[in-house]
Amino acid sequence: MIxxxxxxxxxGVAFGKMSFYEKKEEQVRRYTVEDVAGEIARYQAxxxxAIGQLGSLYEKAVEEVGEENAAIFQVHQMMLEDLDYHESIENIITSQEVNAEYAVAVTADNFYEMFKSMDDEYMKERAADVKDVSERLIKVLEGRETVDMTSNEPSIIAAQDLAPSETIQLDKSMVLAFLTREGSANSHTAILARTMNIPAIISMGDALKNEYxxxxAIVDGFTGTxxxxxxxxxxxxxxxxxxADLEKRQLLQQLKGKENVTLDGKKxxxxxxxxxxxxVGxxxxxxxGGIGLFRSEFLYLENNNFPTEDQQFQVYKTVAQNMGGKKVIVRTLDIGADKQADYFDLPKEENPALGYRAIRICLTQKDIFRTQLRALxxxxxxxxxxxxxxxxxxxEEVKEIKEFMxxxxxxxxxxxxxxxxxxETGIMIETPAAAMISDxxxxxxxxxxxxxxxxxxYTLAIDRQNPKLDKFYNAHHEAIxxxxxxxxDNGHAEGIWVGICGELGADLDMTETFLKLGVDELSVSPSMVLSVRKKVRETDVSKL
Structure with missing residues (x-):
């Protein structure tokens, strides 16, 4: 055994045969062309x-993994239409009098190296996207078919890496799991895999050999083995x-439609x-029971400019309608700190977590705030x-917000x-100041x-983004x-309800404590809803 x-x-755990997917590294041939204008026209055609193919992939992805995860194919379309990318290809064709395939390949290599050398992890990930888009365009120009990712029998797919366009073409009924030598947890492929719920292990390196x-094989997606x-x-x-995993999932499914009520009747x-x-799905x-936190900043992070009132209105309307009368709590723009969008042109700060962010931006740049509130x-x-x-x-901040509304x-x-x-309007309690004046x-x-x-x-004075401080970070700290x-207690004294929407809400070791403290609502990731319900239904608050 290896x-x-x-x-x-x-x-997840998967059993089956390994099947290696290898991209055929086709050497792009360079040759001289006499009709430069005709060659440019061939490239443009x-x-x-290629853009049409990506449009079809987008439609397929929307059905399988939703609009958000399908958006990568729109990004790929935009890459093909990028002015710098386009000009580089045409300049190479014109100045060197060479074929379009070669010009695309050279441009792809240049852009790949440019993205790879960037400090920003997200931008580094785009290097693979440039390669994927360019390979598609070269195949079209050479008249080659795109790769068929289907399989005749269910198998564990292994590869050097999988581009988003390849991942979405997988016939899920024939894929037991997938393994890659490269890739990162933040890549679009990993995100798509999570959404498709296919067991996956990435960054396996050269140990993942074609000879297997x-x-x-057995894939243990829980441990990465x-x-x-x-x-x-x-x-x-x-x-x-x-x-055990299947049994756990089946047992949780039986909790659908059940009340979130403890053994002693606390709801x-x-x-x-x-x-x-x-x-939403x-x-x-x-x-x-509803949506306790809709992080609206993702509307801004996924745009190249400020989302318009109508853009936001359509998103909020869609979510509200799809929830069929269940409550949808939208958190207003929380940009800044670790969530940056270039077009906001935010200044570099020594301590961004304590800086110009969230409501401070909204109350300073009220045109941004007005657009979002009108849409809501x-x-x-x-x-x-x-x-x-x-x-x-x-x-004072709350009063200013209320006047503005x-x-x-x-x-x-x-x-x-x-x-x-x-x-209904509420506030996030996420600063010690807000907790201390919550009455x-x-x-x-x-x-x-x-x-x-x-x-x-903020309470522990620990940067939660700093891995060196993990041993000091204690979410169960008595102060919290x-x-x-x-x-x-202060909320209940004034007759308002109090919920928790941070990661701690899904911590099953804290569920009993929250029930004992009188918390009215827990908002967690969708996959944790039934697990938290199970814990609640097994608890007797009177005996805590």
Missing amino acids: TLSGKSAVG GKVI SGRE VYIDPDAETIALMKEKQN IKIYANIGNTSD LVLKNDA FRASVFGKIAIMFPMIISV EEIKNELRQEGIPFADNI LLAKEVDFFSIGTNDLTQ VRMIKMVV
Whole structure:
């Protein structure tokens, strides 16, 4: 038996034969052309075909993995239309009087190296996208077919790496798992794999050899381990692990439609956190009671410019309608710190986590805030939308927000645009200042949602992005628990409900504590809804 290891991208256990997918490294031939204008026209015609192919892939991806994850193919279309990319190809054809395939290949190599040398991890990932797009264009120009990623029998797909366009072409019924020598957890391929729920291990390096093709293997996506020609003992252990995982999933499915109520009758709401419209299906599939946190900043992060009022309105409207009357709590723009968008032109800061971010941007650049609030109010007639504001530190901020909302409501009334006048508004409690004055803040809003990620960071004075501080970071710290209790008590004293939407909400070791403290709502990732429900239903608060 041979044991290999890599990084887990998607959990799960799979048994089957290894099947290696190898890209055929076709050497691009260079030759001189006499008709330069004709060659440029041939390149442009090929580009149109390639863009059309990407459009078809986008439509296929939308059906399988949702709009958000399918967006990479729109990015690929934009790459083909990029002016710098286009000019480089045409300049090479013109100045060197060479064929279009060669010009595309040279441009691809140059752009690949440029992206690879960048410091930003996201931009480094785009290097692979440039290669993928360029290879597609070369195949079109050479009249070659695109690669068929289907298989005759279910198998474990192994490869050097898989581009998004290749991943989406996988026939999921024939793929048991996939393994790659390269790749990262932040790549589009890993994201697509998670959405498709195919067990996956990445970054396996040269240990993943072609000679393993056709051999029996077991993939343990939970630990990032692959067993080639497994022995009887390993097969038995992995079968047990696979059955336990399947049994756990089946048991959780039986909880659909059940109440979130403890053994002694205490009820709690379990909602889900989302980042985009494509997550709504997972919210409904996992039977969440509503959306407790819609991270609206992703609308801004995924755009090259400020999203318009109509763009935002369509997104909020779609989510509200799809949730069928269940509550949708939208957090207003929380950009800044670790979430940056170039077009905001935010200044470089010594300590961005404590800097110009979230509500501070909205109350300073009110044109941005106005656009978002107008879109939210307009969408409110299509469902049950609530709004909450991040990074609050004072009562004055809340009063300013409320005055601004009234101003916008009056604008909409004058324009004859309908909106729900009774929208619930709340604030995030994620600064120690907000926790300490939560008795005063509770008089101004309809609810609190505790953002435990930032509350822990600010309370413990620990940068949660710094791996060197992991051993000091304690999300269960007594100070955090005391703050949560203070916020819950102060909220209830003023008759408002209090929820938790940070990562701690899904920590099953803390569920009993939250129930004991009187938390009214937990908002977690969609995949954790049923697990939290199970924990709640097994708890007797009276005996804690």
